[in-house]
Amino acid sequence: MLPHVLVPVIFAGLTSHWMFNKLEPRALLHFILLLALPPTLLVPLVIRHMSNVLHAILFTYCLYLLSLMTSVATYRLSPFHPLAQYPGPVLCKLTKLYLAGISMGGKQHLYYSELHRRFGDVVRIGPNELSFRDVNAIIPMMGSKGMPKGPCTRRAWNRAFSTSALKDYEVVVDNRVSQFVDILGTKLGAPVDISQRLGWLTFDIMNDVMFSAGGDTMKYEDREDTSRLLRNAQPMALLMAHLPWFSEIYLWLPCIGQGLRSFRKYASERVSERKARGCNQMDVFYHLIDEGGLEPHAPSHAQILSDGGLAIIAGSETTSTTLSHIIWFLICHPKAYLRLQAEIDDPKNNSGVPASQARMPYLNAVINEALRIFPAVLSGSQRAPRIDSGGQSIGYHFVPEGTSTVVHTYSLHHDPRYFSPLPDAFIPERWLSSEEQLALEPELFGDKKNVFRHNTAAFIPFSIGPSNCVGRNLAYQEMRMVICSLMSKFDMRFEKGFDVGSWEESILDYFVVQRGRLPVILTARNT
Structure with a gap:
């Protein structure tokens, strides 16, 4: 029997x-x-x-x-698996559920980094997934002949963030930054959570740039609690990125994922309102819904909704997070603070317009160094060989079809082979010329015992190639304008008793970063 x-x-x-x-x-x-x-x-x-x-x-x-x-x-x-040659934790090889569980704790960037320290440049982080920490993997994976990142980037996004479009957005950003500074001017001497307020600022900017209206978060101190919507949506979105099949279960079970559902409802309302209202100017949404009639086929409502939600989160949260990191770094490093302040105060460097700010070497060095240590998307984004390609070579490694890959940005940016000395330290001077380095930091850069490495090919905070972040230039423009306005108007210091180390501990990697409080005291400058 x-x-x-x-x-x-x-x-x-x-x-x-x-x-x-x-x-x-x-x-x-x-x-x-x-x-x-x-x-x-x-x-x-x-x-x-x-x-x-x-x-x-x-x-x-x-x-x-x-x-x-x-x-x-x-x-x-078994040795018969296509990825058997790649090292990694046994539980990661067995099931993606293990890494998904770790990711829900918000520290996946540190876990990936630890795996690379243990196993090397290529780690098997899932049954059919590899993580790379190798500059030689960047172009083969992300370049023009690299692996696709889901659906191809639409031409509409490129038009929405073209040079001429960015010029149109300057007025929008300038008005919001002026409002931001004016509001902060009423808070002098009292603790201000600058991280929270930067989130409100970039959210209002993104609403203006994206939908031409709808942003009064700063004025009313987020009375609609949109910050919570953004924050609560991210863990569930990350879980579904690790476990795509879970998205269908999520749709069937209304009792889970309320944060993501609420955010999608909000994004849908913003999209519907903008479509019904129309617009007299070319905002981002003008391009995404092809109001100019340049595309052979109109985008679907689902595509528009997806693009709208992506722009709201990626366009606001990444910029406010980087700005918050910059302020934390500067207050923690008084020498860098004073050097940047001096450059901003010098009218030869800063004429108050974005074009001149884009040429300020120390300002750009500070922004890039903050993005190096804490890239806006800490763990990068997935790629996979094209369907029916049979697989693709990444440097000396072969990636079979059906395998997901990622260049882990955080690990790459902290690798001493690419950034030395002190790859974990905030040193804006590493982005300057050798003459400026010796003049500003002779003990560090003049010491022949230190091996200086600065491989900008390993610097990919906005990704690279056809699927890079189309909002990169707008983000840089926003950050320069905000930093210059803040530091020209105010002196900043931490609130008394603030635990400086708590900031880094509060960072949670849910694809985009969640962060904690950053309480500062502002005083008006007499310039």
Whole structure:
């Protein structure tokens, strides 16, 4: 009796594993059918050898699932797996659930970094996923002949952030920065959470740039609690990035993911309101919905909604986070603070317009150094070989088709092979000329014991290639304008008793960064 029952059930489990590998199902329905249909069909066979129907059902399903999971685990850990040559934690090789669980704690960037310290430049971080910490992987993975990043970037995004479009946005950004400074001027002498207020500023800017209206977060101190919407949406979005199949379960279960649901509802309302209102100027949304009629086919509502939500989060949170890091670094490093302040105060360097600010060497050095230590997207973004390509070579490594890859930005930026000395330290001078380095920091850059490395090819805070961040230039423009306005109007110091180390501890990597309080005291400058 036993062989008649065991053999077909075990064979069904092994066959289902083969089908999973062969067909690579993505839809939740296909998963359910592969998991439930075979044992359901086998239950009548088992019932004939068992007196209890319930026992027969439990026996069939348990044996089938055990056979399937054993086969999967054995294959993923075996030398026959396409990624068997790459080192990594056993649990990461077995299931993506392990890394997804770690990521929910908000410290995935530190976990990835630790894995690279333990295992080297290429680490297997999932059953079919690799993380790279190698400058030689950047161009093959992200360059013009590299791997796609999901759907190709639409031409509309490039038009929305072209040079001429950025010129139009200057007035919008300038008005919001002036409002920001005026509001801070009413808070002198009292603790101000500058991180929170920078979030409100960039959110208002993004609303103006994206939708031409709708941003009064600074004025009313976020009475609609949009900051919470942005914050609560991010963990669930990251979980679904690690486990794409979970997105369908999420849609079926209204009891989970309320933060992401609320944000999507908000984004949908903003998109619908903007479409109904129309616009007399070319904001970002003008290009995304192709109001100019330049595309052969109009974008779908789903695409527009996705683009709108992405722009709200990526366009506001990344910039405010970097600005918050910059202020934290500057107050922690008084020498850098005074050097930047002197450059801003000098009318030969700063005429008050974005074009002159873009040429300020120390200002750009400070921004780049903050982005190096804490890139806006700490863990980078996934790439995968093109479908039917058979795979792709990344330097000396071959990545089979069906494998996800990532260049881990945080690990790359902290690698002493590319940035030395002191790769974890805030040293804006590393971005200056050798003459300026020796003049400003002779003990550091004049010491022949120090090996100076500054490989800008390893600096990718906005990614590179066809799928890089199209809002990069706008972000730089915003950051320069905000820093120059803040430091020309105010002196800043931390609130008494503030634990300086708590800032770095508060950083949570949910694709975009969540951060804690940054309480500062502002005093007016007499310039």
